[in-house]
Amino acid sequence: MDILYRVEGLQQIYQNRTVLDVPELDIYRGEILAVVGPSGAGKSTLLRLLAFLESPARGQILFENYPFTPLTAEMPLSLRRRVTMVFQRPVLLHDSVRANVMYGLRLRGERDHHSRVEQALREVGMDRMAHVRARTLSGGEIQRTALARAIVLQPEVLLLDEPTANLDPYNVRLIEDLIQRLNRQYGMTLVIVTHNVFQARRLAHRTALLLDGKLIEVRDTHTFFESPGDARTRAFIHGEWVC
Amino acid sequence: MDAQAGEIVLLSLRVSGVALFFSSLLGIPAGVLLGLNRFPGKRLAVILIYTGMGFPPVVIGLLVYFLLSQRSPLAGLPFLPDLFTPEAMILAQIILAFPLVAGFTMTAIQAVDPALRLQVMALGATRAQAALSILREARNGVIAAIVAGFGGIISEVGAVMMVGGNIAGRTRVLTTAIVLETRQGNFEAALSLSLILLGMAFVVNALLFILQDRWQND
Missing domain, CATH: 3.40.50.300 (P-loop containing nucleotide triphosphate hydrolases)
Known part of the structure; x- marks a missing residue:
């Protein structure tokens, strides 16, 4: 291997x-x-x-x-x-779920990211909560959002x-x-x-x-x-x- | 008096506005540096900043006066303004506001969850991108730092009186004009200028608050 x-x-x-x-x-x-x-x-x-x-x-x-x-x-x-890491206690940005998921792509200067963000949100079951403020999420939703912002980077x-x-x-x-x-x-x-x-x-x-x-x-x-x-x-x- | 008052208001806005701009330009990065990093001499730097936050304006006026006077070892350097000019007043106000902006920015940065920096680095942020992300998270505190800096200089009279000289049509600003009018017994004029000063402070702080509120709900 x-x-x-x-x-x-x-x-x-x-x-x-x-x-x-x-x-x-x-x-x-x-x-x-x-x-x-x-x-x-x-x-x-x-x-x-x-x-x-x-x-x-x-x-x-x-x-x-x-x-x-x-x-x-x-x-x-x-x-x-x-390499990307998701932490045990994820800290999200004070922004929407979608903005949090887009964050890493923006760091890389990738503009055409709409479909990737939507797909990542769907993968973790957060697509209906894309506009929700991160600070209002439950523990499970925070964890799933953190996972989405990592996997969107592929x-x-x-x-x-x-x-x-x-x-x-x-x-x-x-x-x-x-x-x-x-x-x-x-x-x-x-x-x-x-x-x-x-x-x-x-x-x-x-x-x-x-x-x-x-x-x-x-x-x-x-x-x-x-x-x-x-x-x-x-x-x-x-x-x-x-x- | 009306034309004079207009000149005084404009000069006050110019001096305080330029001073606030440069003290924010220097103070925000300094606050980020102090809030995010450990380095030798940091404790001393923080103590100096805290001391500067409570420094009597008249002492800063005195220091700037000496710095710009003919006795100063730096006298004649091209980038130093002359005494009794608006530029000298701006320099004094920058020195006054810098520790306020830097100190409150540092506190705002330190209030952001320390785990965030590592987590944004794990998402591929460079050090500069991580610092900017944390600054964005601390934006409400940074606005408060700018408000504090503005409050420190708009109400200030001792330093601008010393280095500006309160010269009519040249270095007379609202605070020094209020002192002069009061001393001359022109209480009505002093009161009118005070109301203008309060109105200015209200408008600027209202604009900063609206900015803060918009970011908070962004």
């Missing part, structure tokens, strides 16, 4: 505390990789690094062989714009941080269906951070476990759940306390 990201000796350190330590991880083009682990395991930190939003303290991330290291001040904009890589946390079953299903559609129809590479092992099992081709900042194991999802190689993985997927 075609390697899109190669992570080598990656460490992130905040205030002298190592919050992430991933010796080696490859992410393949066109796959859905789920990263599971308890709160505070370093999952969101890994996503921010994969989105090139913060520089690593040690090691490097090769994105199509282009290195992102502690010395990289900023990734080239053309590479950075191939990124090569979509990084999702707890995309369905605190959502009702209808919204969870809608977003999970969309994730699978994006992957199957457009070949989009997705990395999903979730503490929900069932969601990882439903969606991902491969699943990785992070515990206390350390990558414990990464395997194809079936093997990860049926015959994990590490006792801590087995304990985690069975809902036991692991550290």
Whole structure:
């Protein structure tokens, strides 16, 4: 398979505390990789690094062989714009839903975006709320709008941080269906951070476990759940306390 | 008096308008810089801005007076205006309004959800685009900063009196004219000029409020 990201000796350190330590991880083009682990395991930190939003303290991330290291001040904009991230707690602009979805396209100077915006809104079921002010939306609607403003950009890589946390079953299903559609129809590479092992099992081709900042194991999802190689993985997927 | 009053009003508008324009031009980017970034010396810069926000206008008048006088080490530099000119008054008012605009802009920027910057960067914004997006989110606060700057200079008398000299037909503005008329016992004239000054302040603030309100509902 075609390697899109190669992570080598990656460490992130905040205030002298190592919050992430991933010796080696490859992410393949066109796959859905789920990263599971308890709160505070370093999952969101890994996503921010994969989105090139913060520089690593040690090691490097090769994105199509282009290195992102502690010395990289900023990734080239053309590479950075191939990756988009949706945050666990999305913050929308004080504007309409449509304006929020158009935002990233405007940044890129793309003018002929009406049909793409409408399609993205339809994909997340927000087309009837296009004119609604973002500040009046519910949690699920904010999450769906944030997803629409990311997918409208048609990124090569979509990084999702707890995309369905605190959502009702209808919204969870809608977003999970969309994730699978994006992957199957457009070949989009997705990395999903979730503490929900069932969601990882439903969606991902491969699943990785992070515990206390350390990558414990990464395997194809079936093997990860049926015959994990590490006792801590087995304990985690069975809902036991692991550290 | 009517013709004189017209001249005084026009000069007041010109001096305060130009001063507000330049203090906003400098103060808004300074406020964005301070609100968004950490850098060595930032604390000192913020303390200086806060101090400037409460600086007595007469002291600023004195500093500008020295700066523009023949004793100043900078005397004779081509870009410095002469004392007792409208340009000297504009310089004093820029110095007065700058910390107000910068300080309130900084506060408005800091009130925007800090997570937004990272999220717009994740959508492909450059640093400049991210800063502009945050400035747009803080637009109501920025308008309030401009209102504060305008309030600081339109009502100001000490600095413009010192560096302008209150020369009839040349540097006499509404506030200095009100002081003069009061001292001469012409209370009616002073009161009329005061009403014009209040009306001017009302119109400008109303325009800024309408702008703020429109953006809020935009």
